[in-house]
Amino acid sequence: MxxxxxxxxxxxxxxxxxxxxxxxxxxxxxxxxxxxxxxxxxxxxxxxxxxxxxxxxxxxxxxxxxxxxxxxxxxxxxxxxxxxxxxxxxxxxxxxxxxxxxxxxxxxxxxxxxxxxxxxxxKPCVPAVIELNTDRLQVSCGDARIELTMVECRLLEKMMSQPSRVFSRSQLMDAVYDDGRIVSDRTIDSHIKKLRARLKIIQPEQELIHAIYGCGYKYEESR
Known part of the structure; x- marks a missing residue:
């Protein structure tokens, strides 16, 4: 250019x-x-x-x-x-x-x-194509790929399983921690914060995880 x-x-x-x-x-x-x-x-x-x-x-x-x-x-x-x-x-x-x-x-x-x-x-604006590989703990978009922690991978898998659905923090806790441990809302918020930053690396053009005030979070790609 x-x-x-x-x-x-x-x-x-x-x-x-x-x-x-x-x-x-x-x-x-x-x-x-x-x-x-x-x-x-x-x-x-x-x-x-x-x-x-x-x-x-x-x-x-x-x-x-x-x-x-x-x-x-x-x-x-x-x-x-x-x-x-x-x-x-x-x-x-x-x-x-x-x-x-x-x-x-x-x-x-x-x-x-x-x-x-x-x-x-x-480039013309095109919808994101995000792919999650849970076996390798990786998420990719086109040629860009990043590694996730186990917690981040489970969080993303849960939200991507039903795009646009709002999940409460307690629902996300249950998806991430299957051993019954007590986890504060702030812990989930911290993991979401880090996950958002990682997703920005492979898809900087849009926000993929949306906070819904007073409810929780949802995964949604722009169209």
């Missing part, structure tokens, strides 16, 4: 300029922002095709920026950070990031990831 506009949000100016050089080789227009407070006003005033967003920024941090961008825009966001803990990656994906790259990274790899999201953005 030539002439795409890429926004690089990175406070390390040397790294930002290096990325700009690599991105411009693809004939893309590149804008640089070094301060978190400037990102949202820029996006509100300009059409951007992909955002490369650092987490640790002066002013507003990348997590808060991502969360607020998602209130008004579905622009692909690739988060870049030196924070490598799994919980940080899951949180980033859960609040709306499309991809997550840990520093230090290869600029060429980042360019390749931008190309993936530009191609994805250019």
């Amino acid at each position: 030539k002439n795409a506009r890429i926004l690089v949000v990175e406070d390390q100016e040397d790294l930002a300029n290096l990325l700009k050089d690599y991105l411009q080789q693809e004939q893309w227009q590149v804008d640089l922002i070094h301060h978190g407070d400037e990102v949202e006003p820029f996006i509100q005033q300009h059409m951007v095709d992909v955002v490369l967003l650092d987490i640790m920024l002066p002013g507003k941090n990348g997590m808060d920026i991502c969360r607020d961008i998602r209130k008004t825009s579905d622009v692909p966001i690739i988060m870049t950070t030196a924070r490598v803990d799994e919980i940080d990656r899951i949180l980033g994906l859960e609040i709306g990031a499309n991809d997550y790259v840990c520093k230090p990274y290869s600029p060429r790899e980042l360019v390749a990831r931008v190309k993936v999201w530009l191609r994805q953005k250019a």
